Amino acid sequence: MSDQNSKRDIGESYSLDNMASDGTTTLKIGQSDASGASPYTINNTTSSRWRDFKDSFKRCEGAISLNDEEELNGLTDIEKANIITSKSPLQRKLKGRHLQMIAIGSSIGTGLFVGSGGALNTSGPLGVIIAWSLTGLSIFCTIQAMGELAVTFPISGSFNVFASRFIDPSVGFAVAWNYFFQFLVLLPLELVAGSMTMEYWHTGVNSDVWVLIFYILVATINFFGVRIYGEAEFAFSFVKVIAVVGFILVSLVLACGGGPTHRYLGATYWHDPGLFANGFKGVCSVFVTSAFSFGGTELVGLTAAESENPRKEIPRATKQVFWRIIMFYMISLTLICFLVASNNPKLLGASSVDVTASPFVIAIQEGGISGLPSVMNAVILISVISVGSSSVYATSRTLTALAEQGLAPRICGYIDRAGRPLVAILITNVFGLLSFIAASGKQAVVFDWLLSISGLSSIFTWLSICVAHLRFRRALGVQGRSTDELSFKSQTGVVGSWFGVVLNTLVLIAQFWIALFPLGEAPNASGFFQSYLGFVVLIIFYFGHKVWKGNWILFVRAVNIDVDVGRRELDIEALKEELLEEKRELAMKPFWYRWYRFWC
Template sequence: MAEQEGMHRELKTRHLSMIALGGSIGTGLFVASGSAISKAGPGGALLAYAGIGIMVYFLMTSLGEMATYLPVSGSFAVYSTRFVDPAMGFAMGWNYWFNWAITLAVDISTAALVMQFWLPDVPGWIFSTVSLVIIFAINALSVKSFGETEYWLSIIKVVTVIVFLVVGVLTIFGILGGHATGLENFTMKKAPFVGGVPMILSVFVVAGFSFQGTELIGITAGESETPEKSIPKAIKQVFWRILLFYIFAIFVIAAIIPYTSPDLLGSSASDISISPFTLVFQRAGLASAASIMNAVILTSVLSAANSGMYASTRMLHSLAEQGYAPKKFRKTNKRGIPMAALWGTTFIGLLTFLASVFGSRVYVFLLSASGLTGFIAWLGIAISHYRFRKAFEAQGHKVSELKYSAKWFPVGPILALILCILVILGQDIQSFQHFDWEAISVSYMSIPLFIVLYTYYKIRYKTKLIPLKDVDLSKK
C-alpha cells in the first residue's frame, strides 16, 4: 500500500518473536488454565491446549506466508479485501478493531483489580486511569518504544514460566514440598478425562482465548525492518516455545494440583487473586508466591493492554487507508504514528471503561459482543490464505517464488478452518442443552455482529467473491 510508506519500519526480529510469544502468554495461562483442568481433567485440558496449539501453528504459517509476500499494517482486513471479497475485509477489519478496543478497556479494569491486591483502599479508577495514560504514552512515542516495552514485559513472563517449570518438576519428584506427587493426580477418580466431549469442547474455547494474540505478528509485519527474514524466524521460534510453555506448564499444574481442588475452580479471569501458578509455588514452600505472581499478572495485563492499543490503532489506520473508515485516521506524524487512530481507539477504550464503572450492563453487553471476535479473525486468516495460494497458482506462479511458504497446504488452513468453526459453535454448547436463550444470545453475539457488518457492505457496494484469476497479487 502506498500509504504504508508513512509508517516507520522499526520492529526488529527479537521484537516480533517476543510480541507473538508475549501476546499469547497472559492471564489465559497464569489464571484460566486452572479452571480448564478443573472442568475437563488433566487429560482433557492437555488435549484441548495441544489441539489449539497445532491449529495456531497452522494459522501462524498461513499468516506468515501472506505477511512475507505483502507486509502491511492491519493485515487481516487487507488480505480479506484483496484475496476474498471487499465486504469480508470491511467486516474483518472492524471486527478485529472492536475486539482490541474493548479488550483494552477490560485490561485497564483488570489492572486496577491486580493493584488492589496491594492497595485495597485506593479507588480502582485511579489505577485504571494511570494504566491508560502509560499505555497511550508508550504507543504515542514511537514504534520502537512499543516494541521495546513489549519485549521486556514478555521476558518477565517467559522467565516466570521457566522458573515455574523448574520448581514444578522439583515438586513433582518431591525435591521441593516434601511429597512426591508423581502422576497420581492423572488417575484419581474420573481423571484424566472428566465430563466427556462437551467439557473438552468447552476447554477448547478457554485454550483458544489463551492463544489469542499470536496473530499480532501479522499486524506488526508492516513495521518490521526485514519482514521476509524476521517473520519466518519468529514463527518457527514461537511455535516451539508456546508448545513447551503451555503444554508443559499445564502438565505440571495437573500433576501437582488435583482437578478436584476447590482452588482451581476459582481460577477464572474474574478472580485474579487465585492463580494455579501461585498454588504450585505455595505447594513448593515459597511463602511470597502470591505477591510475586500478582506482580507477574500485572505485567501480563499491561502487556495485553499495550498490544491491544497497538493492534487496534494499526487496524483503524489500515481501515482508513482502504476507505473503510474516515480519512482522518490515515494520517501519521513524523515518527510514523497514526495519532488520530490512536486517539480514536483510546477514546473508545475510555468510554468502555467508564461503562464498566457507571453502567455495568452496557459493559457486559460490549464484552460479550467482543467474545468470539478473535476466533472470527482466525477464521478470516485461514480463508484468506487458502484463497491467496489458489490465486497465486491460478495466475501461473510457482510456490518456489514465495520467500516463505506454509507447509502442508491445503491441510493447514482447512484444519484451522474446521477447528475455528467447531470452537465458535461450541462456545457455550451447554446453553443449547438447557435452551437458555439469554445465555445463547450473549455468548454468540459476535456472530450476528460480523454478519451485519458483512451484509451491510455487500448490499451497499454490491461486492462479489473475487475470481481467482482477478485477485490482486501486486506488492503495493
C-alpha cells in the same frame, strides 16, 4: 564599557550565525583559527526540538489516500485498497529482536495465567490438554500461513486486508471490525485485571487509582511511536518468558515432592477427581477459553508494515511461535494439571478478571513456597500491562487500515510525521476510560457483555487467514505462477491451512452447541448471546457491507486476485536468483546449522 570593548573582552570577535536549515541557531565566540573555525560554539537547539516535536503531529505528507483521483482513477475498490495499504506511511522501526519477542510472549497474559484456571475446573486436566493442544496446532498452521502472506505483502492492516484481497471485501470488512472490537474491549479488561491484581497485596488503595496509573503507562508507550512500543514489548515479554521458565522448573521440583511440604503428587489429581470434569461437553466448552489465551499470536503479522526487514525478520518470528506453544503453554499447563486439582475451591467461579483464581499462583501456594506467589502476581501484573499495550497497537493499526480502505471514517486514517496513527490511538485510549468502572462492583456484568461481542473474534480471524492463504495459493496456480517466487513458504503448506479451516469450523459448531445448551444450565437467551453474539455481529457486518457497497459476489475469482501489488521485492526474477543463492549457501552449512535454521 562600550559595546565594542565588550566584544574584544570576550575574545576579539563574536558572531550570531543565521538560522540553519534544521532550525538551530549557532553563536560563535572567540578568535577564529587558520581554518576559520571558532574555538567555542553554543548551539541553541531548544526551540528547534520543540518545533520538531510539534511538527511531528502534523499529517504525514506524500501518502496516497482515496482522495487522490489521478493515482486511483478508474480502479476498483479492491485495487485501490491494495495500493493504499501497500504505501502506508507507517514507519519501519521494528527490529528483528522486537518481532521475535513479540511472537514469543506478546499475548501471554490473563488468558494463560488466569483463564486456564476456569478451564481446568470446567473440563478437567485431560480436557485442558486436549483443548490447548488442538488449538495450539491450529495456531501453528495459521501463523505459518500468515507468515507467508505477510512476508510477500508487508502491508498496512496485514491479515485483515488479506481477507478482502483474497476472499471477499465483505469478509475482510466483517473480520477486521470484529478484530478491532476484540482488542478494543481487551484494553479496559486488562486494566481492570491489573487493578484487581494489586488487591492481592491488600494496598487499601481505590481500584480506580491503579487503573489510572496503568492507563497512563499504556497510553504513554503507544504515544511515543512504534519503536518505543517495540522496546517496551521486548522488556515485558522477556520478563514473562523468564517467569514461565522459572515456574516450569519450580513446578517440576514440586511435582517430584521436592517442595517444603515434600508431597509427591504424581498423577493423583488425574485419578481423583479424574481426567474429565464434565465429559465431552466440558472439553468443547473450553475451546473458546483456549482461543482467548492464544489471542494476539497473530499480532506479529500486523508488525510487517513497520518492520525494518520483513523478508528476514517475519519468518524467524513466525517460527518462534512453535516453541512458544510447546514450552509456554503445553509444558506449563501440563504441570498445572499435576499440581492443582480441577475441583480446587479456589478455581470455582474463575473469570478473566479474577486473578485470585490463577492456577499458577495456587500451585505455588499449595506447594508451601512463600514469597513466590507475590512474584507470580507481579508477573501477571506485567502481563496485563503488556497485553493492554498490545491492544492499543492492534486496534489502532486495524482501524487505520480500515480507514485507508474507505471502510471507516477518513479521519481515523490520520498518520502523523512520526508514523503514528494518532487518531486511531486516541479513539482506543478514549474507549479505555471504560476501565474506570473497576470500583463500581459491576465490572463483571459489563465485561461479560463486552466480551460476548468479540468472544469468537480470534477464531474468525484465524479462519480468515487460512482461507486467504488457500485462495492466494490457488491464484498463483491459476495465473501460472509458482511458489518459487515466494521468499518464505508456509512449512505446513496448504495442508496446514486446510487443517486450520476444518478445526476452526468445528470449534464454531461446538461453541454453537454449548451456547444453545450451556453446561449445567437450562437453555436461555442471555447465555446464548453471551456465548455467540460475536457470530451475530459478524453476520451483520458481512451483509451490511454487501448492502452498502452493492457487493454480491461470494468470493473473488482466483484469476482476478492481484498477486503483485504490495510486494517489497518487485523484480521477481532477481528475487528468485537471490533465493536460489541463499539455498546453495545454506546447503553448504553443517547439519546442525540447517536444522537450527529450519526450526528457528
